[in-house]
Amino acid sequence: MPELTSEDISSLIRGYFKDAVSQSIELAYILPRDHLYDQAGEIGSLKERMQELEALLARRSWPASVQSEAHALLGTIIPEKLAPASERFQQLCQGILRADHENARILAAMLAGKYHEVAPQDPIFAGILVNDPPPVPGDDTVAPAEQTLASVATLFHAYKVKHDWVAKTAADANRVLSLAKSIIGEKKPFKTLGIDDVKAVRDAIASLPPNYMKVAANKGISPKDAIKANAGGPTLALKTQDKYYTMFRQLLIWAHHEGYIDKVPGEGVRLAGSAKVDATGKRKPYSREQLQVIFASPLYKGNLSETTRHKPGALLIRDGKFWVPLIALYSGMRMGEIVQLLVTDIKTQDGIAYFDVSKSESDDKTLKTRSSERKVPVHKVLLDLGLLEHAHGSGRMFPDIKKGEDGYFSHNFSKWWGRYTRQIKVSTQNTAFHSFRHSFKDALQAVEAPEYISKALMGHSDKDVHAGYGLGPTLSSMKKTIDKVAYGIELIIAEIADDG
Structure with a gap:
């Protein structure tokens, strides 16, 4: 095998960079022409990608995908693979990451209209011109670019982030879309997607090892490699599989509605065991016996210390751990809505104290849906x-x-x-913190609360035609209803030293 020089590796890296930038120039032309394009979202994603690459470069960490790319590049000039520990292979892996970083920066500059910043800044790419002109608008001799799985997935994600999703949902969806692109091929024309592609994604989701989609250590390991290594091993929980597959289906349905595909492929393709999801995965309300155990536990009767709340003691700490379950029980609010509360979110109107459930980017407050924004009177027990x-x-x-x-x-x-809940032996497979919300809903039904008031208190949208008229239930009517909510449990908070 001929000896590789540093110049040989540098030539490979510069060629890789030129190809990447060429694709970015095309993308910078295509994206802004789409009516669903989200400039801020695209640029933000590119900047996040740059930070990830900088972290990898700082650690000299080469993900498996980068090493695979390096072997592919080397295969164009030498017949044998280099040892991953060799100096030249390490140089090439570093160069690929540097090229990816510089390409992301240049694409972000182009999308922002800052073409004075598109010249390469990394010394290894000095002298490479970024000036291939895009097609002339209206030139009939140039065929319009075909939408690929990657381009439609990008548009779908940007649209949902802008109109529907909170950050956590967007992060989950991003992982699912990355999986789909890896399994199907991101360059595949979207209009050619068929039932076999849907089956391939479904089967991949059903075969992935637990936590593959979240564990940082899996970065750089392709889904196909992870599935192969996990043959016969444990897989994602059925409920998680259902969530991820549903997200992928949302992409197909949205693309059909937006005209990117003539029909939704594989409409009859189902996840094995999906019929069991509702039966096994649905949360149940806490029973009266469970509630009695919770609110007669050391958390409310006196505990040993701040870090040992499950053992009896002479300390009562009225902090978040004390208040959040109580608020959930007597308001029906979601955990995320309660733990993000500001002091100023408890307000008073006409003598009625209420929780102002709202979102605020400046205060790190998010809501699950638009209908989640509401006023919830503070229960008399609280x-x-x-x-x-x-x-x-x-x-x-x-x-x-x-x-x-x-x-x-x-x-x-x-x-x-x-x-x-495990320590006080009240935990079950079908109960979790969200069970408080189910308990609250049942309590509203028990006092025969009108449906429109129940929906207003719980932040559920009302799609009835009459719901579009008027201002909704008054705060006083909601207060009268919520104060009727009771659970038939003894709630006596210990009157001992309060360290909160």
Whole structure:
């Protein structure tokens, strides 16, 4: 095998960069011409990609996909593979990441209209011109670019982020779309997608190892390699498979509605066991016995210490862990809505205290849907327990609840609640924190609350034609209804040392 020089590797890297930039020039021409194009979202994604690449370069970490690309490039000039630990192979892997980083920066500049910033800034690409002109608008001799799986998936994701999804849903969908592109091929013309492609994605989702879509250690490992290595091993939970497959189906349905494809392919293709999802995965309300155990546990009767809430002791800490379950039980609010509350989110109108459930990007507050924005009167039980006295000062209502690794305040609290309910032996397969919301809904039905008031309290959209008229139920009518909610449990909070 001829000895490779540094110049040989540099030539491969520069050629790889030229091809990548050429594709970006085409993309910068196509995207803005689409009515669903989200400029800010695209540029934001490119900047996030640049940060990921910078982290890999700083650690000198070459994902499997980069190493595969390096072997492919080397295959154009030498017949044998280089050892991954060799100096030349390492140089090539680093160069590929540098090319990807520079290409992402240039595409972001083009999408922002900053063409004065498109000249390469990385020294390894000095002298390469980025000036291939796009097709002239209206030139009939140039065929319009064909929409690929990658381009339609990008448009779909941008549209849903702008109109429907919260950040967590968008992140999940991004992983699903990346999986689909890997399995089907991102350059495949979208209008040619067929039933076999749908089956391939379904089967891949059903064969992936647990946590593949989330574990950082899997970055750079292709889905096909992960599935092959996991042959006969454990797979994603059925409920998770159903969620991911449904997201992929949403892409196909949206693309059909938007005219990118004539019909939805594989409409009859189902996930094996999907009929069991509702039966096994649906959360149930906490029973009265479970609620009694929860609210007679050391968390409310006195515990040993801040970190040992499940053991009896002489300490009562009225912090987020104390209040959040109570608020959930007597308001029906979601965990995410409660843990992100600000002190200023408890307001008063006409003498009625209420939770102002709203979103605010500046305060890291999100909502599941548009209908989630609402006013929920504070239940008399919460008032009697002193919630308004807790809501003083400024800032977050529960500063002890910190953001999790996914950027949400509910992340860590959810894990803590799972541990606590197991420690007090109240946890079951079909109950979780969301069971409080189911319990609240059942309690509303028990007091024969009008449906329009129940929907207003729980943040459910009302699609009845009459719902479009008027301002909805008054705060006073909702207050009268919510104060009737009861569970038949003994709720006596210990009057001992309060360290909250």
